[in-house]
Amino acid sequence: MRFRRPGAVAAGTDTADPGRGLELRGVGHRYGDRVVLEGIDVTLTEPRVGVIGANGSGKSTFARLLNGLVVPDQGQVLVDGLDTRTQVRAVRRRVGFVFQDPDAQIVHPTVAEDVGYGLENQGVPADERAARVAEVLARHGLAGHADHPAHLLSGGQKQLLAIAGVLVMRPARIVFDEPTTLLDLVNARRVGDLIAGLEQQVVVVTHQLDLLHDFDRVLVVDGGRVVEDAGPGPAVAAYRTLMADR
Amino acid sequence: MKTRDLAYIALFAAIIAVLGTLPAINVGPVPITAQTLGVMLAGSVLGARRGFLAVLLFLVLVAVGLPLLASGAGGLAPFAGASAGYLYSWPVAAAVIGWLTERTWGRYNVVVGTLVNVVGGIIVIYAVGVPVLKAVAGLSWHTALWSGAAVFVPGDLVKAFVAAAIADVVRRSYPVIERPRRAVGAR
Amino acid sequence: MTLALYVPRASAVHRLPAGLKLLCLAVLAVALFALPTITAAGAALAGVLAVGLLVARLPVAVLARQARAVRWWLLALLVVHALTTDLLTGAHVALRLLTLVLAAAVVTATTRVSEMVAVVETVCAPLRLVGVRPARVGLAITLALRFIPVLTERADRIRAAQAARGGSPRGVRALRTTIAPLLVQVLQMAHDVSEALDARGADVEPPRAAWRRS
Numbered sequence: 001m002r003f004r005r006p007g008a009v010a011a012g013t014d015t016a017d018p019g020r021g022l023e024l025r026g027v028g029h030r031y032g033d034r035v036v037l038e039g040i041d042v043t044l045t046e047p048r049v050g051v052i053g054a055n056g057s058g059k060s061t062f063a064r065l066l067n068g069l070v071v072p073d074q075g076q077v078l079v080d081g082l083d084t085r086t087q088v089r090a091v092r093r094r095v096g097f098v099f100q101d102p103d104a105q106i107v108h109p110t111v112a113e114d115v116g117y118g119l120e121n122q123g124v125p126a127d128e129r130a131a132r133v134a135e136v137l138a139r140h141g142l143a144g145h146a147d148h149p150a151h152l153l154s155g156g157q158k159q160l161l162a163i164a165g166v167l168v169m170r171p172a173r174i175v176f177d178e179p180t181t182l183l184d185l186v187n188a189r190r191v192g193d194l195i196a197g198l199e200q201q202v203v204v205v206t207h208q209l210d211l212l213h214d215f216d217r218v219l220v221v222d223g224g225r226v227v228e229d230a231g232p233g234p235a236v237a238a239y240r241t242l243m244a245d246r
Numbered sequence: 247m248k249t250r251d252l253a254y255i256a257l258f259a260a261i262i263a264v265l266g267t268l269p270a271i272n273v274g275p276v277p278i279t280a281q282t283l284g285v286m287l288a289g290s291v292l293g294a295r296r297g298f299l300a301v302l303l304f305l306v307l308v309a310v311g312l313p314l315l316a317s318g319a320g321g322l323a324p325f326a327g328a329s330a331g332y333l334y335s336w337p338v339a340a341a342v343i344g345w346l347t348e349r350t351w352g353r354y355n356v357v358v359g360t361l362v363n364v365v366g367g368i369i370v371i372y373a374v375g376v377p378v379l380k381a382v383a384g385l386s387w388h389t390a391l392w393s394g395a396a397v398f399v400p401g402d403l404v405k406a407f408v409a410a411a412i413a414d415v416v417r418r419s420y421p422v423i424e425r426p427r428r429a430v431g432a433r
Numbered sequence: 434m435t436l437a438l439y440v441p442r443a444s445a446v447h448r449l450p451a452g453l454k455l456l457c458l459a460v461l462a463v464a465l466f467a468l469p470t471i472t473a474a475g476a477a478l479a480g481v482l483a484v485g486l487l488v489a490r491l492p493v494a495v496l497a498r499q500a501r502a503v504r505w506w507l508l509a510l511l512v513v514h515a516l517t518t519d520l521l522t523g524a525h526v527a528l529r530l531l532t533l534v535l536a537a538a539v540v541t542a543t544t545r546v547s548e549m550v551a552v553v554e555t556v557c558a559p560l561r562l563v564g565v566r567p568a569r570v571g572l573a574i575t576l577a578l579r580f581i582p583v584l585t586e587r588a589d590r591i592r593a594a595q596a597a598r599g600g601s602p603r604g605v606r607a608l609r610t611t612i613a614p615l616l617v618q619v620l621q622m623a624h625d626v627s628e629a630l631d632a633r634g635a636d637v638e639p640p641r642a643a644w645r646r647s
Contacts, residue, residue: 089634093634109575117633121634249627255573257619257622260584261580264588287616303573307578322455326530327534384518386513416620419613419617
């Protein structure tokens, strides 16, 4: 009989050290024969971290490492000291993840049900769940839509809904994988402002370089390696040079 | 089971449902509906276990009241009717197709796939469907075989080929069945 | 496409628990085979019609649609039995089949899909012993319902894109140029959806919910 799957057990020993941030130690990863990341050694503690790179540079995989969606073939990823390989449940509680396409994130029939989904997985009781969902919807201007069919929202509203579904879980850190790529200018700015106002640590993977102008640190990923690691000014300049040489 | 497998299963249940809404295609004298095409695809793209579960999930959706069968029928009624045996045979068909596809994965092509689909998608379906038809409707073997199988076989052959052709393209561009457990190593 | 046979009414039949209605249906099926007389089948049919049309106040059309779906079977039963055994047996077998079909139609027309899903989750509860989590079954149903409109929309989009380039492929070519690419697209989508679900904790067992329905 198996009521619990192996791997879920270790999560009970939650010994997070919030000061340690996101640590990647000697990380490498490949899909089949293709190396997507290698030799990554960084520690991210800054409140605002950007990641840029060409299509196929490995930056999406980089993002997915940070909350255990991808477990590296080599090396170790630690979130506040928790290993994404063995303590995935505790890691997922600490690190939220927002995807590029909100359609892939919205799976439940109505707005409120969808936002509540993550809390359900955390075992939050129904009444507390309802209160937290209502609070998050109100904060992001979706209060009037609680019982609307989620798939009928506009593109911008859908991305706000997807972000609300992550914020309601109150993660300590949030990873955004190209959160504005599919949005028009107005909605992209709205999402950008929302990200800027978050109290959590934020890691944003993006092609929209202006999103990063007041970030603390920007990594440039190319060919599976971190080739530049600096403030937004120098990093973006290095990225432009790199792309101009292609 | 991984969430990814769950999503694939749900996807193919949905595919079988959507195929039920397509108008019947006239190939030869018998109109064919596309739903058993979905059953064959579930087996040949997802493999035995997930293919079986996808078709089972589809039947659960029908049973809970969604009008997803090609005739527009839904609910529990179809599971009590004379043609219920065909429905019950679908998950088995997907499992057999999936099992054979996994075994032939290393040398899968349209010809192999068509053969696999004929075995799992035609022989298995009628092996279950016709006896149930005979029992529920109280028909003779001769009548049951003629009215419940023979007239549909030409359309089914087309579907077996079509499903194999699609599965072969998917196999090369987005393989879902992972490394064969024995098929290649045995040679 | 309309996805439900549910006909909303404020009736006692609608208010009955879904599980009880399904149980009644199963009992009726067993009873009709245990009591093989045409009188029993006729009485059961009258009872089903009374419950469906008078108590639940369902439109005749809802039941007629289900009856129409099996009309050729019913006719075939009558004819075949008239030729091989006798007309009375044929009438009995056909009547029994019609009764079961209509009883099932009454249950599904008076029960919401979400209630049925809850019953499915409850029925699946014993499967915990072999490692099946009922909540996962519920999630699979939710996902399938989510994918149905998405698939229709994607298929339309691919057809439009091809029409825009002047193509309207038919036959076997359509498979390679339409159905196979669509399948690859939606497989990728399903993968994305599963990642997003995992990111919100779908792949980890909830701490306490194992023995408690939320």
